[in-house]
Amino acid sequence: MTENTSSLDRCPMQPAHEAERQGPLEPEPPATACRPPVKARGLPVLGNVPSMMVDPIGTFARIAHRHRGAIVSVSLGPIKLIMPTTPHQVAHMYYDHWRKYPKGSSGGFYRPIRRIFGDSVVTLDGDDWLADRRLLQPIFSQKNLDNLTEEMIAIVKESLDALTPRAAQGSPLAINREMKTLAINVLTKCIFGVSLTKDENGNLGTLATEIFVLTLKRMFLFFLPDVLPLPSELALRRGLRKLDGALLEHLRRRRDEASPRKDLISLLLNARDEETGEPLTLRHIRDELVTFFFAGHETTAMALGWALYLLGRNPHVLEKLIAEIDTVLDGRTPTPELLKQLRYTRQVVQETLRFYPPAWIIPRICKEGDVIDGYAIPPDSVIAINCYAIHHDPALWERPESFEPERFEQSSSWPRGMYTPFGGGPRVCIGDRFSLLESQLVLAMFLQRFRPRLAFNKAVRMRGTGVALRPVQDIMMFCSPRS
């Protein structure tokens, strides 16, 4: 496979055209010899640590915008992060030279992540990753997604049924939490083939959040050894033991079951290694499933929570969206065909992912060193691809702080690397279409039933917990049933 023409190299959320736009926003590489990355201003020794601890997302974005065009070096005490600042540089790393930018998941940032995900598609690198991705890619094919849609619609309906009496009571709902419950219901049904009770969902959600938050925090403290019996370390070990126990037991049961089902577990149990023809080991399936669950529920839940929040802040968008949903669906349950006609609904999801990308920063390693736009990236550099900063760069976007789904009418003219909520290149998110389908479906079905309204006027602040972009406080919304 060549570096930039892989069949895996696609993302439905990204512009189809691959031509690079050259212009005032993309500074020409200097003709002179290489220079080192530009150092971001910071305190002696501590560098940017103090401001990163208060506001990592804003700090990184300010640095990226101040040094637009350069490759920047951001000091975090003992660590130096190298950050691209233009779409062209991001495309260089994601698409054109992706092999030079592995995750380096046996060490650095990814070491804590590997403790949850084991050897799965999200943690592997090089040929091991490629073989794994080839094995899994067909599982997320359009055909399999179409097969899952009916199941997805049923579980979304069931979840909204459970929400309706509470919404009708008139008290505001913590919409981010409701979306998380819903996303867990969808994933556990579509991946594991399991319908959870409210309590089971709550317990799994709490356990998953606990494990994930502990791990994300460790991403920036990856240099601390795991043997230190810190309370957070002991809690993480307990959480993982509990999760693994339940999951492996479920997997053994499913392996011995006679009739096949439509969920992702069935597809994984039936998958065969391309070379050996052998089925996957239970441990391997466990690693992939845990990866899908963690990579898939919180990200999609955040996207949905933020979407409803942004709709609450932008009533004219909400009205336009409701009008589309009412016209296209006309009271009917969505189908894959009808979903295709919900163009504005899709744009609302896309614009939400620009505004609040759930994975706002993506780490990589540059093992051998590289040169981009005349800046020399030293070997073994830790890279931070900051899609939030690019998504909010006023030099790239008109009114970047304004929520305007219509801007996606023009997305085919955007350069690669300008819009990357799902990453890009061969390692683009494998669940992008799944998540887009789910988000579009949930928004449409939710707005068929409810008219959401924010319970407060104050803006909700965001917080970067590791790579995740979360609301600082609950998003409280009144959800009046529509007659």
Ligand code: HEM
């Ligand atoms: C709004 C929802 C989602 C967002 C914003 C998102 C974001 C991302 C991003 C940015 C990456 C690239 C990471 C990198 O390059 O290091 C990624 C990879 C991945 N995502 Fe997603 N994701 C979402 C939903 C999902 C879902 C629903 C699933 C599975 C059911 C999923 C599974 C994965 C996996 C397995 C990878 C690793 C792919 C690889 O390295 O080959 N994601 N995701």
